[in-house]
Amino acid sequence: MKIPLLDLKTQYHSIEKEIKGAVEEVLQSGYYILGPNVKALEEEIAKYCRVKYGVGVASGTDALRLSLIALEIGEGDEVITTPFTFIATAEIISQVGAIPVFADIDEKTFNLDPEKVKHVITPKTRAILPVHIFGQPANIAPLLNLAKTYNLKVIEDAAQSFGAKYKDSSSNSVWRKVGSLGDAGAFSFFPTKNLGGFGDGGMVVTQSKQVAEKLKLLRAHGGSTNNYSYSLLGYNSRLDELQAAILRVKLKFVDQWIAQRKEKAHLYSNLLSSPSLPVETPSEMSYSSHTFCVYTIRTPYRDKLKQYLEEEGVKTKIYYPIPLHLQEVYRKLGYHKGDFPVAEKACQEVLSLPIYPELKEKEIHYIVDKINKFFCGSFK
Numbered sequence: 001m002k003i004p005l006l007d008l009k010t011q012y013h014s015i016e017k018e019i020k021g022a023v024e025e026v027l028q029s030g031y032y033i034l035g036p037n038v039k040a041l042e043e044e045i046a047k048y049c050r051v052k053y054g055v056g057v058a059s060g061t062d063a064l065r066l067s068l069i070a071l072e073i074g075e076g077d078e079v080i081t082t083p084f085t086f087i088a089t090a091e092i093i094s095q096v097g098a099i100p101v102f103a104d105i106d107e108k109t110f111n112l113d114p115e116k117v118k119h120v121i122t123p124k125t126r127a128i129l130p131v132h133i134f135g136q137p138a139n140i141a142p143l144l145n146l147a148k149t150y151n152l153k154v155i156e157d158a159a160q161s162f163g164a165k166y167k168d169s170s171s172n173s174v175w176r177k178v179g180s181l182g183d184a185g186a187f188s189f190f191p192t193k194n195l196g197g198f199g200d201g202g203m204v205v206t207q208s209k210q211v212a213e214k215l216k217l218l219r220a221h222g223g224s225t226n227n228y229s230y231s232l233l234g235y236n237s238r239l240d241e242l243q244a245a246i247l248r249v250k251l252k253f254v255d256q257w258i259a260q261r262k263e264k265a266h267l268y269s270n271l272l273s274s275p276s277l278p279v280e281t282p283s284e285m286s287y288s289s290h291t292f293c294v295y296t297i298r299t300p301y302r303d304k305l306k307q308y309l310e311e312e313g314v315k316t317k318i319y320y321p322i323p324l325h326l327q328e329v330y331r332k333l334g335y336h337k338g339d340f341p342v343a344e345k346a347c348q349e350v351l352s353l354p355i356y357p358e359l360k361e362k363e364i365h366y367i368v369d370k371i372n373k374f375f376c377g378s379f380k
Contacts, residue, residue, distance in 0.1 A: 003354050003363050005315040006192055010358040011257075015249060022245040029241075034220070037244035042203065044251060049177040049185070051205045053212035056239030057219050060159040060188020063202035065092040066237060067184040068127070070204075070214040071153045073098050077126040081157075082112045083323040083335075084343040085131045089157050090324050093129070100333070101125070102325045104340040108283040110134065110296075110350075113342070114142035121146065127153040132161035132178045134319070134352075135194065135261075135291035136282070140181050141168035147182075154182030159202075162187055162194045163258045165289040175289065179205045189247055194261070194293050195254045197243040258291045260357035264364060265292040268353065271368040272297065277375055294319060295355040302351045305374055312370045317352045 012019065026037065034056075042054035057063050073079060075097035081089055083102040090100040103116040112130045128147055130138040140156070147154045158164070158179040165175040179185025187193075189201035204215055217223060222234025269281040280298045284290050296319065299305060306316050323343045325335035337344065353367060 001363065001366050002313040003315065003359075003367065005317055005352070005354050006356050007358055008191055008196075008356075011356070014358070015253065018249045019246055022249050023242060026241045026245045032241050034238050035241040035244075037241045037248060038239050041239075041244040041248050041251070044248065045187075045203055046205060048251070049180045049205045051180045051185075052207050053205065053209065055204045055206075055212055055215040055219065056244060057202045057204065057215075058237040058239060059200040060186060060190060060193075060202040061088040061092060062219070062235065062237040063159075063186035063188065063204045064088065064129075064155065064157060065095060066215055066218045066235065067155045067186055067204050067211075068092060068096050068098065069218055070211045071127065071155065071183055073126050073153065076124065078122060078124040079127045079129050080112075080117050080120055080125060081129040082131050082133075082343070083325040083340050084110055084320060084346055085133060085157070085324065086159075086320070087324065087327070087329075088159075089129065089131055090330070098126070099124075100324070100330070102335065102340060104342045105346065106139070107342050107346075109136050109138070109285060110346055111136060111138035112143065114139060114146065117143060118146060121150055121152075125150065125152060127155060129155045129157060130182075131157040131159075132164055134282070134296050135161050135164055135293035136285075137161060137164045137166040137178050137288040137290075139285070139287060140166060141287075144181065153184075156182045156185040158185050159188035159190075160193065160293045161291055162293075163254055164291045167287050180207075183208065184211060189243065192293075194258060194291055195247060195250055197247050197250075199243055201239050201243040201247065203239070257357040261292040261355060262290070264355050264357075264359050265290070265295050267361065267364050268295055268355075268368065271364070272371065274372075277372070279371065279375075292355055294352045296350050296352045298346065298349040299351065300349060301375075302349050305371065306351055308374045309367070309370055314367050314370060315354060318350060319352055320350075321347055323347050 046054035077098040079093045093100040106113045184206045189197040219237040222232040223230030
């Protein structure tokens with residue numbers, strides 16, 4: 001049996017008629033950049049996240065970068081983030097002239113550990129940039145408390161967690177969507193995400209009118225192309241109409257797809273729950289609702305298990321094999337092996353299995369059966 005890590009074709013065929021209709025309308029309209037579909041998508045996602053503003057941009061990376069600039073984070077400022085994430089989270093800090101400062105992660109969630117964050121705050125710290133990794137919300141209430149205490153901004157990297165929810169049980173708060181908790185939340189619409197387009201795209205959500213207006217300037221060269229008047233140095237980071245139209249169709253199905261992802265994830269976890277298996281399944285915390293954009297197990301036999309599953313037709317992926325503080329590009333920051341032991345150990349043990357709404361139950365059984373056979377044999 002051949003099982004891909006992700007099957008985007010099947011999802012497309014399930015909504016093909018609506019997608020083609022939406023694309024055809026855009027083609028006939030003559031509006032291709034920042035048109036009515038972008039405006040409508042911004043309003044729909046703002047409503048979905050229960051915030052006042054959404055600003056569409058060209059990618060999830062730009063959503064992060066422009067958020068930092070809009071919040072006036074720049075040269076010499078320190079931004080605390082996780083070493084266990086995609087490079088974009090840290091590179092945008094460097095690209096605006098700020099300095100990434102890493103803190104170790106929580107062993108169960110792979111997200112920033114608030115206790116570790118507390119110990120790296122300095123007078124130069126201006127912001128905290130937590131990542132809601134794999135669809136699992138970070139424990140953000142303690143981070144927001146730190147931000148309030150030290151007058152810091154909080155930018156949420158919610159690229160992998162569209163639709164995930166968080167609840168601060170200590171204050172009996174209602175469930176809130178990730179992205180709506182800090183000063184700004186950044187989403188990616190890369191095709192592999194819970195809400196994925198047919199190319200690059202992103203959005204920033206915020207409660208601040210001032211931040212939203214600045215983001216709109218930044219995404220379009222810093223001013224108005226109608227009268228060629230510019231008030232600040234900006235970027236070309238506009239969300240196009242085709243992507244917005246496609247995303248508007250898919251937004252209607254995203255909660256259904258997330259529910260299906262959860263069903264697949266729970267089946268995996270139930271089947272992998274045997275104490276004899278040296279496999280740790282994803283944790284689900286009381287304060288969060290996991291969307292399982294990625295289903296990631298961990299095992300000390302990761303590399304050999306990955307090789308075996310690939311030979312048996314099961315595609316897997318390692319997110320992430322090298323923590324950011326040990327990447328060559330960040331050698332100049334002076335970090336060393338052993339500085340963040342939890343993140344470093346995770347990089348040696350994590351393995352992501354196939355998960356998508358259309359994944360069949362029999363395919364999950366096949367994958368788990370192969371994992372069981374691996375550990376029952378002499379492969380490890």
